[in-house]
Amino acid sequence: MNIDLNFIGIIIAAVMASSVPLILAATGELIVERSGVLNLGVEGMIIIGAISGFAFMMSTESIVIAIFGAMFAGIIISLIFGFLTQTLLTLHVPTGLALTIFGIGVSAMLGKNFVGLPGKEIPVFFENLDKITFIGPILFGHSIIFYFAFVFPFFVYYFLKKTKMGLIVRAVGDSHHVATDQGINVILVRYLCIMFGGAMSGLAGAYLSLVYTPQWIENMSSGRGWIALALVVFATWNPLKVLVGALLFGSISILQLHMQAAGVRIPVQFLSALPYLLTILVLVVISRDDRKIKLNTPNSLGKTFYKEN
Amino acid sequence: MGSLIKIEKRNDISNSILLFSPVLAIILTLLSGAIIFYFLGFQPLEALKIFFIMPIADLYGFSELLLKATPLCIIAIGLSFCFKTNNWNIGAEGQLIFGGIVSGGVALLFYNQEGFFILPIIILTGALGGAIFALIPAILKTYFNTNEILTSLMLVYVAKLLLDYLVVGPWTNPEGFNFPETRMFSDSARMPLLFEGLRIHAGIFIALMLVALSWFIFFKTFLGFQMKVSGLSLKTARYAGYKGKKTILLVFIISGACAGLAGVGEITGPIGQLYREISPEYGFTAIIVTFLGRLNPIGIIFASLIVALTYLGAESAQIFLQVPKSIGQIFQGLILFFLLASDFLLYFKVKFLITQKKNEY
Numbered sequence: 001m002n003i004d005l006n007f008i009g010i011i012i013a014a015v016m017a018s019s020v021p022l023i024l025a026a027t028g029e030l031i032v033e034r035s036g037v038l039n040l041g042v043e044g045m046i047i048i049g050a051i052s053g054f055a056f057m058m059s060t061e062s063i064v065i066a067i068f069g070a071m072f073a074g075i076i077i078s079l080i081f082g083f084l085t086q087t088l089l090t091l092h093v094p095t096g097l098a099l100t101i102f103g104i105g106v107s108a109m110l111g112k113n114f115v116g117l118p119g120k121e122i123p124v125f126f127e128n129l130d131k132i133t134f135i136g137p138i139l140f141g142h143s144i145i146f147y148f149a150f151v152f153p154f155f156v157y158y159f160l161k162k163t164k165m166g167l168i169v170r171a172v173g174d175s176h177h178v179a180t181d182q183g184i185n186v187i188l189v190r191y192l193c194i195m196f197g198g199a200m201s202g203l204a205g206a207y208l209s210l211v212y213t214p215q216w217i218e219n220m221s222s223g224r225g226w227i228a229l230a231l232v233v234f235a236t237w238n239p240l241k242v243l244v245g246a247l248l249f250g251s252i253s254i255l256q257l258h259m260q261a262a263g264v265r266i267p268v269q270f271l272s273a274l275p276y277l278l279t280i281l282v283l284v285v286i287s288r289d290d291r292k293i294k295l296n297t298p299n300s301l302g303k304t305f306y307k308e309n
Numbered sequence: 310m311g312s313l314i315k316i317e318k319r320n321d322i323s324n325s326i327l328l329f330s331p332v333l334a335i336i337l338t339l340l341s342g343a344i345i346f347y348f349l350g351f352q353p354l355e356a357l358k359i360f361f362i363m364p365i366a367d368l369y370g371f372s373e374l375l376l377k378a379t380p381l382c383i384i385a386i387g388l389s390f391c392f393k394t395n396n397w398n399i400g401a402e403g404q405l406i407f408g409g410i411v412s413g414g415v416a417l418l419f420y421n422q423e424g425f426f427i428l429p430i431i432i433l434t435g436a437l438g439g440a441i442f443a444l445i446p447a448i449l450k451t452y453f454n455t456n457e458i459l460t461s462l463m464l465v466y467v468a469k470l471l472l473d474y475l476v477v478g479p480w481t482n483p484e485g486f487n488f489p490e491t492r493m494f495s496d497s498a499r500m501p502l503l504f505e506g507l508r509i510h511a512g513i514f515i516a517l518m519l520v521a522l523s524w525f526i527f528f529k530t531f532l533g534f535q536m537k538v539s540g541l542s543l544k545t546a547r548y549a550g551y552k553g554k555k556t557i558l559l560v561f562i563i564s565g566a567c568a569g570l571a572g573v574g575e576i577t578g579p580i581g582q583l584y585r586e587i588s589p590e591y592g593f594t595a596i597i598v599t600f601l602g603r604l605n606p607i608g609i610i611f612a613s614l615i616v617a618l619t620y621l622g623a624e625s626a627q628i629f630l631q632v633p634k635s636i637g638q639i640f641q642g643l644i645l646f647f648l649l650a651s652d653f654l655l656y657f658k659v660k661f662l663i664t665q666k667k668n669e670y
Contacts, residue, residue, distance in 0.1 A: 040458065084646065084649055088649070088650045088653040089653060089656070091649065093397055093458070094596070094600055094649060095646070097399065097596060097645070098642050098646050098649065101597070101638055101641055102638070102641075102643065102646065104638055105636065105639035106642075107635075108635030109632075109633055109635050109639060218635075226462050229458075230463070233456060233459070267474050267478060269470040269473050269474035270474065273466065273470045279463050280449070280459075280460050280463050280464070283455050283456065283460060284449055284453045287454045287455040288454060289454075293454065306316075
């Protein structure tokens with residue numbers, strides 16, 4: 001058999017790269033939802049992260065400032081959502097939608113002068129090692145965000161399962177009234193989780209505009225925020241399964257790109273629709289089991305919390 | 310408690326505040342608009358005038374406002390059925406596009422024919438197409454327990470790609486030099502124009518009819534009452550013999566049909582053919598209209614006019630201030646933010662405890 005191992009390695013690396021923004025945004029949103037908050041603004045936060053990261057990169061030429069700038073921008077815009085849902089007790093669903101619409105508008109506005117500019121070179125790690133057959137392209141020659149994304153879900157898993165803070169987050173999400181009785185500041189915990197979600201979406205956006213397609217394109221998140229939201233359900237709120245789900249979606253998007261390139265006689269549009277159709281299919285398969293979903297869904301998810309005095 | 314502000318839940322919601330919070334939201338949106346324009350380096354009042362007043366200062370502008378408010382109003386009426394019963398159909402954009410595809414396909418069948426029967430068929434098939442497309446998330450929700458927010462939204466992308474495929478592929482105009490568009494529809498397939506020289510068309514009557522119909526259903530029928538109760542408390546409604554699944558399917562069919570009708574209005578009205586962008590995200594913007602109109606048919610009329618103005622304002626700002634069109638989306642997001650925030654006053658009383666504090670100790 002004459003299989004080009006190196007080629008397979010490159011394909012696997014491409015799959016992993018395309019799943020990075022999904023892993024980051026979905027894991028962030030997972031923490032938010034575990035605390036009982038449903039933030040549908042992921043798409044808006046990603047696109048804000050993308051333009052902020054790109055703008056910081058162009059003006060400072062520092063990848064560190066660009067990454068932290070994008071995360072900071074994600075936090076700032078998530079705080080709008082936090083203030084509305086937690087302090088002004090607004091409904092989570094429309095507030096999240098407003099955040100997405102607002103984020104897309106603001107990003108296009110901020111990005112006016114960046115359209116069409118080529119991105120800057122991003123430092124990668126172990127560049128010379130990626131010549132090694134098969135494992136070279138998979139393990140080496142990637143940006144810091146790439147490595148972070150594949151380690152991060154394990155940390156979040158540990159955080160939720162094994163730490164006291166993680167227990168508090170889960171308690172707040174499962175019953176905000178009981179958590180309050182235990183002396184936990186529910187609102188504060190939720191604010192922090194929302195900000196964390198904002199930072200991770202911001203980072204996901206930064207990966208898109210700095211590494212994945214190193215330039216600014218309007219609407220460049222193209223539905224990834226929504227797929228990330230679906231991934232959280234797919235993963236039944238377990239960070240390790242987010243990793244699996246994101247790789248599955250990554251494979252589909254890379255597969256359809258390669259089929260397009262190979263000139264498969266299926267219209268491009270049908271191939272491009274595959275990730276969205278797969279999302280629906282996956283949601284149906286996971287959700288069909290009513291009990292499994294009920295068992296894993298944070299009990300207070302999406303419910304407004306009002307503390308009686 | 311050390312805080313000086315105490316928040317209390319209201320037991321009943323007064324009608325005056327119900328009206329007051331949209332007005333407050335609009336005022337706050339204007340204020341923040343002024344601030345945004347100031348930071349963009351414009352004279353705030355002048356810029357606001359260009360955004361909100363100039364586009365509708367003449368008859369043509371006003372007719373354009375009605376033209377854009379029509380689809381928003383139609384979709385929002387449909388969505389109000391969904392939102393009243395806590396069904397989060399956020400894929401109206403996809404249902405609009407699919408309704409447009411189906412009815413556009415019918416219109417293309419008759420491209421070289423005239424006849425009074427053509428337009429009614431197109432309208433009906435458009436509504437049917439939208440309804441069928443909305444049934445997908447509804448069936449998945451009722452029988453497979455699948456979250457309708459995500460499925461309805463994913464279908465928007467699917468509908469967009471399907472339309473894209475059709476207009477560059479099988480339905481492309483054979484005499485169109487490979488432009489991504491279909492043939493023009495025949496005159497019988499077009500909505501009658503109301504005035505010479507203006508683009509406003511008979512679709513506005515569809516909107517008004519739907520407003521009246523939905524008002525009747527909400528306030529004068531048992532179905533409307535059932536929907537209201539199920540939205541307020543599902544348990545109570547179930548106890549009273551309410552059939553959850555049937556209602557979910559019904560509200561999705563209604564909102565899908567409405568979105569499909571909005572699509573028909575666009576392609577047979579101002580557009581007259583199919584191409585890639587038959588809707589400037591009316592389906593998403595209508596969500597804002599639905600909330601701003603307080604899920605009330607009359608409220609939705611006013612809300613659709615106000616939100617339609619953000620489209621015209623954005624175009625005007627683009628021309629006269631060289632600001633990207635996306636400023637419209639910023640305003641739309643802001644309106645919804647402020648509306649939801651103002652609703653705080655609707656559900657809660659804010660008491661200042663400065664005077665009472667002395668008595669506590």
